[in-house]
Amino acid sequence: MPVVPRAVIASPSEVTEPAGADERFRSAYRLHKTDEFSSVFAFRRALRGKYYMLHYRPNDLGTARLAVVVAKKLAKRANVRNLVKRIAREIFRRERVNLPAADLIARLHAPVALATRADLNRDLRQLLERLPRP
């Protein structure tokens, strides 16, 4: 699997993935149930970035799965919360095939009002890179 160079700011070359890469984001790649959320948090492993806290727990499903948590306290408006989630999912979607099999929860833990999209993207990319790999 060719490794895409991780530029800090997205470049056009990054957008065009090699043919055949699975960039879909289907239901199987998400966390849905309350039990799934609880078990990830109970595993008590997390990486702290500037904006996100990335909780993780290895699974045996052969793929990474993601959920995003945005507290109302940190983003008051519903449209802002939705936007943060969408941006986070987009990063995950692009990176999924390169990630270890684990359940992930990206939890916003800092106010996002002054951050730009590039800041958020960079933060989450770095966190995903730091995930422990087998």
Add this chain to the structure above:
RNA sequence: GAAGUUCGCCAGGCAGUCGCUGCGUACCUCGGUGCGUGGAGGAAAGUCCGGGCCCCGUAGAGCAGGAUGCCGGCUAACGGCCGGGCGCCGUGAGGCGACGGAAAGUGCAACAGAAAGCAAACCGCCGAUGGCCAGAUCUGCCGCCGCAAGGCGGCAGCGUCUUUUGGAGUGCAAGCUCCGGCACAGGUAAGGGUGAAACGGUGGGGUAAGAGCCCACCGCAGGACUGGCAACAGGACCUGGCACGGUAAACCCCAUCCGGGGCAAGGCCAAAUAGGGGAGCAUUGGCGUGGCUCGCGUCGCUCCCGGGUAGGCUGCUAGAGCGGCGCGGUAACGCGUCGCCCAGAGGAAUGACUGCCCGAUGCCGUUGGUGCAAGCCGCGGCGUUCGACAGAACCCGGCUUAUCGGCGAACUUCCCAA
């Protein structure tokens, strides 16, 4: 041309790539893939009203409680909308208004002020009417001051004295008339001053001074009349000299309306575990009861039934629907007809990236316009982040709040030109 008012509309655009999701369809390994097609708002927001829908309750009526509150209309309904009236604001187009009752009762009114509700009178004005307009001395009594002697003041006496008592006239006299003074009784509410608010306004007459005390006009109240469905309005009517102050988002009274709870409503399916009911098997089983047998209870296995948790399905989007045309109505809206199908998620889709354009913003430049100049406007270049407010959660009708900017129509005021 500038400034503004009202109403309606839009809510960055186009292209490409990668995704999410509903529906239809074809294929297969039954989970996907391909193709087609749809996928946030004017406020989706606040959850403030009204309704549909659902469950519960309910003979009927009343009480309590809540909401509304000029009139007429519209509507499924409303606290909404339309039209009208009245009041206030604006030069105007227009805007704003919980806008029923104070003559049913109870209450409240800080500060100021004499006085805050039924009359009263602080300063002031008047003093018509009534009263007063010598002093000294003596006696008695009372009060105050003083240790006392005494002093000061008040009241009383048909007391005493004097140039006979504010001045003038008159009379024998009691007295009477005129003039003046005091402001004691009393009169007054014009004026001053306070206040958010003080018992009509202006002018004249009148008076001691004043006053609706009288008169004229204006205002006000009541009643007729006229116009209007009504709220209400009108003047060339009549009556009344004028009251009945304010406050009801104070209690209250009157009129009208309202059963409760919500899609986490409600319906269906239903694992695991525990427990309930029934049938059967084991019948020579174990344990308990008992001296023993029967019987009863309990334990085991199989099956069935009902309740029900996690979970799943449903409710779930075709509707007081949207658009066009015609007709009725000032309008809100209604009727008819034709066409259309227009989001249904569920840790929660409707997105991300790239390019060009549009807009915003910063810096720089500028034989451009304007200005003394700073600057402003225009134009060009570069960079940046960004694209107002904001994200459906059963569905509608409203209200309220948020909102960069743009477009259209009608109207108003001012300036210039003809």
